[in-house]
Amino acid sequence: MVNVFSLEARTEFFDLVCSGRSILAAARCVGATHGTGRNWWAQSGRMMTMDMGPVGGLADPAPSPGGPGRALDLAERGMIQMGQRSGLSYAKIAELIGRDRSVVWREVNRNTGDDGVYYASVAHTRAHQARRRPKPLKLVQDEALCRLIGVWMDDGWSPKLISEMLAFYFADDQTMQVSHETIYQALYVQTRGSLRADLAEKLSLKRKQRVPHAADRHKNSPYKEAFKISERPAEVQDRAVPGHWEGDLIIGSNGTAIGTLVERSTRFTILLHLPGDHTADTVAAAMIREMGHLPDHLRRSITWDRGTELAEYDRIQTALDTTLYFCDPHSPWQRGTNENTNRLLRFWFEKGSDLSVHTPEDLRQVAAKLNRRPRPTLNLQTPANRLNQLLQTAA
Incomplete structure (x- = not known):
């Protein structure tokens, strides 16, 4: 037979624990098992208890009768408990104890347990423990x-x-x-x-203060005929359609570099191995090699900065059957997803380090770690999960 305990019995249990009795002793006093008492206590907000078995009680019980000057005391909390169970409004309870209704509202919302019930003794003890200084670590x-x-x-x-x-x-x-x-x-x-x-x-990302870009030294830009970021379709901006990528280079010491590509809707990352240099020919070959494994619908467009490393964009567009768009000069924020990803990648590829020491397998492992990392922007899903869902849907 399952025992159903009244609200009065549970209230008595909390009063006993908050007065110094152990959870076991308080449960026995009201005719409940130790397990039931522990469940009640967990629902109340898990206040600190001493790990002393059946004789343990609160680690720091509130002093009697009440708290300091402007804080609610135990008698006032008792009136709030009575008013709550009598169905009185916050305004009426506040009038009875001579407080503003907002004080009562905050008190009830702050100290109502998972069972939806406000217990005066529990609220008073929790308030006392919250005021302790220094706080336990x-x-x-x-x-x-x-x-x-x-x-x-x-x-x-x-x-x-x-x-x-x-x-x-x-x-x-x-x-x-x-x-x-x-x-x-x-x-x-x-x-x-x-x-x-x-x-x-x-x-530490060991990042120094950002250095302003020098004046545009590339008057004969190879991107005069290229698509500008302002010409991208709206579906790219709102991330509604997958398959749109942002890319850039991470630069290390002695001209070493690693290429980075990030899919906007899933945040899935691909790293390009550039062991010798990052000339336009080398970057184009690496992009075609790595992105060529993707299905057509996942390589709709690529947005890149105006670095000379992508001067062979025509070759890339033809080989991957995609469209490349280029940011306005000195506007890295227009590739915000890629900028943020590059910041995360600096955990493994520190500024000023020699990036040529990393093998293709090293890059695959780092990309896998980043793609298995939960992202708040994806409701704590991972980029790998999101991309896998897209691939399964297409299949």
Whole structure:
């Protein structure tokens, strides 16, 4: 037989725990099992408890009778609880306790548990724990969480992306969620966490201040007859139709380079191996080789900067049966998707490094890592997933 506990019984349980009793002892007092008590406690917001088995209680119970001056005290929260269960409006409850209705509204919305019920003792204890200074640090002793963050940072994930993916994978476990600011603090501030010390290096792109472009030195531009970005069809701009790419070069030391191509709707990335040079002939051959594997409907257009490396654009258009569009001079933001991808790629290909040391297999591995990386712009799907869906649909 399944026991159905009244709201009064659950309220008594929370009052007992918040007064210092253990979850087990409080559950027994109201006739519930330890497992039921733990479920109730999880729904209330997972406040800190001492890991002391049946005798453990709150790690930091609120002092009695109430909090500091302008904060709500336990008696006021008790009136809010009573008003809520009596069906009173926020305005009426506020009038009874002499507060503004917005105070009551924020209090109820902030401290209502997953079961949809407001408990005064729980709200009061949570408010007390939230005011504690210094706050306990999640990344000091949680080795499992630190290891997971370390694995993702080794693959070039940003603290912001890690925070979002923790919330996605552990939606029901607050202990495995952490903000990106907490990760940054653990990396840069001593005694703020237990992440590996070398992980701070994973954040640095070693990017210096951007240098303004020099005046246009290419008066005899090979792109006078080429299509301009303003002539691209509207379907490219809104990303509604796949198969439109943006491209550019990542430049290293001694004139070394790697070509990058990004599909606008999926963010799928292709890297071009340019071991000897990045002349127009070399870049054209690499683009034709790599993009030739794609089906026709996934190579509708390519947008590129006005570098001389694409002077043989006619050859590329003919071989790939596509159209090339060129950005306005000194306007890299017109290839925003590619610019952002190149920024991510600097995790593996640092500025000022010799890019010729990377083999074609190295480039394939890096592209695979980037294409398996969840993207917030894709609702945390991966570029590889999105492209695979398009290929399956076409098949």
